[in-house]
């Protein structure tokens with residue numbers, strides 16, 4: 001029996017089959033009003049349960065003085081690449097642990113493991129986001145007392161990870177310049193939920209029509225106080241500001 005979430009050992013085989021959000025239900029057939037209400041109620045229950053478990057995670061992380069970030073983006077924006085470079089550059093200064101969320105494969109976890117940082121992979125199967133329950137069990141693999149910063153790489157998806165609190169201090173949204181400057185207004189929930197926006201792959205700007213100023217204006221339209229840093233984890237440009245932001249956050253949690 002799991003104290004935090006009330007699940008037994010056998011429950012863990014069924015996590016991915018819990019009815020999720022609307023995407024788990026086919027919408028190609030007519031829904032009666034009853035069905036619609038029931039779906040809504042299930043969604044509310046799932047989010048309420050998630051919020052409760054996220055609160056537990058946050059209390060646990062807070063007691064350990066852990067700085068926790070939830071990295072969100074569309075697939076391929078560079079979350080793992082940013083982590084790889086950050087972990088290598090800050091090795092010896094900050095103790096990290098990394099939770100990797102993907103639907104399938106442990107490729108990202110293998111890339112992180114190559115840096116020497118403790119990592120645990122969570123495969124969500126059909127699920128398109130991490131939830132607080134998965135994170136609560138995921139961190140059982142780490143010595144949190146020996147950790148300064150926990151990085152959680154969410155499933156590449158700009159939609160529902162916005163709704164699922166994991167107990168993090170901040171959501172960090174990564175947007176690469178190859179995706180187009182309009183993403184913040186197309187997926188406003190995600191950019192509203194994020195406290196920091198990393199605009200990645202700026203080494204590619206000379207080859208693209210990406211309008212950096214417009215992108216920043218769009219992000220501030222959905223979240224006026226969002227912090228924005230421009231980075232390239234290929235050239236290393238801008239990474240020092242990100243490292244300073246990390247160090248400041250970690251120090252603040254310790255005191």
Ligand SMILES: Nc1nc2c(ncn2[C@@H]2O[C@H](COP(=O)(O)OP(=O)(O)OP(=O)(O)O)[C@@H](O)[C@H]2O)c(=O)[nH]1
Pocket residue numbers: 073074075076077078079080081082108155156157200201202203204231232233234235
């Ligand atoms: N030119 C350039 N390429 C980059 C940069 N960052 C990442 N990439 C490339 O972008 C591709 C995707 O990077 P990943 O780090 O795997 O992206 P991700 O967000 O972790 O992807 P998912 O886990 O699938 O959501 C890789 O081929 C990287 O080499 C960058 O700053 N500049």
Ligand SMILES: [Zn+2]
Pocket residue numbers: 002005006007008133137
């Ligand atoms: Zn559990």
Ligand SMILES: [Zn+2]
Pocket residue numbers: 079080081108153
């Ligand atoms: Zn990745």
Ligand SMILES: [Zn+2]
Pocket residue numbers: 020021127128129160161
């Ligand atoms: Zn989802």
